[in-house]
Amino acid sequence: MVAGAVAVLAGAAGAWTATRVLGGQSPLTTLNVTTAGVPVTTHSDSVGFTVPVPQNWTEYRNDPVTGEPSVSFASPEGSEELTVARTASTIVTDIPGSAVQLSYAAGERVSWRRVLPADAGVWTVTLTVRRSPAGAASEQLFDVLADGFTTTNA
Secondary structure, rough: HHHHHHHHHHHHHHHHHHHOOOOOOOOOOOOOOOOOOEEEEEEOOOOOOOEEEEEEEEEEEEEEOOOOOOEEEEEEEEEEEEEEEEEOOOOOOOOOOOOOOEEEEEEOOOEEEEEEEEEOOEEEEEEEOOOOOOHHHHHHHHHHHHHEEEEEOO
16 A cells, blocks of 8 residues: 555656646746746836736836836736836946846845846846746746837837
């Protein structure tokens, strides 16, 4: 009976691992990672930009009393967030017209950010995810989303 239980558990673990790996997900977590192939919609915003966003992500606006507004989009379980913001700072890059891309980690989170020069400031496009399931899939998603970012005449 014990051998049967072990066989059933081993089969379930193997099926779990195979299913997660085939789906592009880590078998070590139940958290899903949005992949670069996910269907997206183009979000046009009055702040002055368009960006592709995964279809099932929810928009959140930040309209501070002072400073520039920003727009964030969160995955259904809240583990992934895309934020687009414009700031007046120009100290991030000293080469006009060039974009700067960086990644950083803090605590349980990892982020990829692209900084794009704009008139009298910069735009930032940032994807932040949980560190444990993050990896190449999250970085590829960031590239798809950031590559689709454009400014508008708003």
